[in-house]
Amino acid sequence: MQFAETIVLEKIRRIQIYHNTKRYRQDQMDQILAETGGSFAIGGPIYLSSYQACCHLRADGVTHCAPDYTTYGMAWSADAQDYGMEKLPSGKSNYIECVHLIVDGKGVDPHYNADMGGRRARQAIGAKEGRFAYIATEAAYTPEQLRDVLLSSGWDAAVMLDGGGSVCFRDSTGAGFACDPGRVMPFYIVVHRADVSESDTGSSGKHVVLDAGHDAGNLANRSPDGSYYEHEFALDMARRIRAHLERCGIAVTETRPDGAAVSLAQRCAIANGIAGLDLFVSLHSNAAGGSGWSSARGWSAYIYGAGGKREQAARAILARVRETGTAVRSTPIVQDPSLYVLKHTAAPAVLIEHAFHTNADDVANLKDAAWRASVAAAESRGIADHLGVAWVPETSQETPQETPGDPELEAAVDILTAAGIIDSPDRWKALEYTDTSVRLLIIKMAKALGT
Numbered sequence: 225m226q227f228a229e230t231i232v233l234e235k236i237r238r239i240q241i242y243h244n245t246k247r248y249r250q251d252q253m254d255q256i257l258a259e260t261g262g263s264f265a266i267g268g269p270i271y272l273s274s275y276q277a278c279c280h281l282r283a284d285g286v287t288h289c290a291p292d293y294t295t296y297g298m299a300w301s302a303d304a305q306d307y308g309m310e311k312l313p314s315g316k317s318n319y320i321e322c323v324h325l326i327v328d329g330k331g332v333d334p335h336y337n338a339d340m341g342g343r344r345a346r347q348a349i350g351a352k353e354g355r356f357a358y359i360a361t362e363a364a365y366t367p368e369q370l371r372d373v374l375l376s377s378g379w380d381a382a383v384m385l386d387g388g389g390s391v392c393f394r395d396s397t398g399a400g401f402a403c404d405p406g407r408v409m410p411f412y413i414v415v416h417r418a419d420v421s422e423s424d425t426g427s428s429g430k431h432v433v434l435d436a437g438h439d440a441g442n443l444a445n446r447s448p449d450g451s452y453y454e455h456e457f458a459l460d461m462a463r464r465i466r467a468h469l470e471r472c473g474i475a476v477t478e479t480r481p482d483g484a485a486v487s488l489a490q491r492c493a494i495a496n497g498i499a500g501l502d503l504f505v506s507l508h509s510n511a512a513g514g515s516g517w518s519s520a521r522g523w524s525a526y527i528y529g530a531g532g533k534r535e536q537a538a539r540a541i542l543a544r545v546r547e548t549g550t551a552v553r554s555t556p557i558v559q560d561p562s563l564y565v566l567k568h569t570a571a572p573a574v575l576i577e578h579a580f581h582t583n584a585d586d587v588a589n590l591k592d593a594a595w596r597a598s599v600a601a602a603e604s605r606g607i608a609d610h611l612g613v614a615w616v617p618e619t620s621q622e623t624p625q626e627t628p629g630d631p632e633l634e635a636a637v638d639i640l641t642a643a644g645i646i647d648s649p650d651r652w653k654a655l656e657y658t659d660t661s662v663r664l665l666i667i668k669m670a671k672a673l674g675t
């Protein structure tokens with residue numbers, strides 16, 4: 225089992241280093257949450273057999289350990305809004321050190337005692353793009369492997385906490401696990417979310433789960449030339465869609481906020497643990513014809529069966545995706561009761577296959593940041609349409625700017641669109657394209673001339 229998430233600091237009220245003077249065991253973590261009012265708790269740093277901290281540690285202004293060296297750790301003040309990595313000891317009222325793995329976005333050679341090495345369950349806290357980040361996983365990693373997983377997930381800072389039997393997680397819904405249920409540890413980290421009711425549903429009262437397909441351990445789902453991996457794409461799309469939905473006041477939970485593996489059952493458990501969840505959206509790219517290139521291409525959405533909110537959601541998303549001009553399959557909504565996440569989620573569920581990574585034209589799109597931005601915005605808009613939530617434009621990009629227009633360019637784009645060479649005229653007219661899309665366009669134009 226694994227729990228991992230990144231949380232914007234504005235949605236955190238307090239990050240508490242809980243001193244376990246009552247000697248709660250791991251299987252009593254719900255009592256810690258009840259006592260503190262925290263939202264979830266994970267295990268803490270390594271400690272001595274005397275239950276003393278043995279690395280830099282300060283909790284609510286009380287210094288528990290002050291060794292005679294400086295090193296990196298996470299530090300924050302009472303409201304946690306300045307949470308980040310610092311050289312310790314620092315002047316802040318909370319800080320924690322254990323084994324730092326990532327500093328300033330770069331992996332470091334971790335220093336640890338031999339009894340902390342080897343492959344074992346792991347937990348860590350850190351930061352990613354200014355967010356609080358944590359992971360507690362039963363998957364066995366060496367410290368170096370954990371570092372690489374977190375790096376590939378985009379963590380900018382990471383401190384590995386105690387591993388093996390000290391790894392545990394519990395949240396206020398009762399979800400969690402304990403690697404050694406009877407173990408008593410001197411410190412836990414308890415995170416208090418800001419206004420849980422609001423962050424659970426967003427200001428719109430709607431809640432969506434985004435399920436980024438696959439994980440960093442799956443390198444099989446890729447383009448035949450190895451230039452594209454589905455797990456990376458899915459994660460990137462989840463982040464893009466999340467930003468749009470949250471801007472519209474829709475609460476978002478990701479089943480896989482990071483690169484690490486999450487089972488299909490766990491993805492469904494995350495969704496089924498959210499009462500009144502409005503929609504589950506799984507993000508993938510398609511494949512056809514074995515491991516080679518194939519002619520099949522286009523966007524499609526899968527649902528368990530016809531009718532209901534799932535079909536309404538799929539149709540609403542499809543309608544917005546069509547507006548982008550991207551290629552859509554001739555049967556764009558497919559009923560497939562065999563897909564696990566469609567079958568085992570209680571909420572209406574849609575699985576999106578974004579184009580084929582086995583098609584050379586599609587894969588150029590899949591790799592193109594402008595295409596991703598366009599399709600993610602369209603899908604988000606379709607989700608908002610379906611949920612009846614007003615679309616909030618991006619202030620920086622969607623506010624009409626004083627663009628004089630370029631009639632010559634627009635006419636040229638219209639000609640190329642009519643000739644089937646350009647799929648997304650709006651993006652070309654808006655000068656939203658990358659080197660990759662220009663390359664593809666040149667190739668398509670040359671092909672068109674040759675026929």
Ligand SMILES: [Zn+2]
Pocket residue numbers: 437438445454508509
């Ligand atoms: Zn997939």
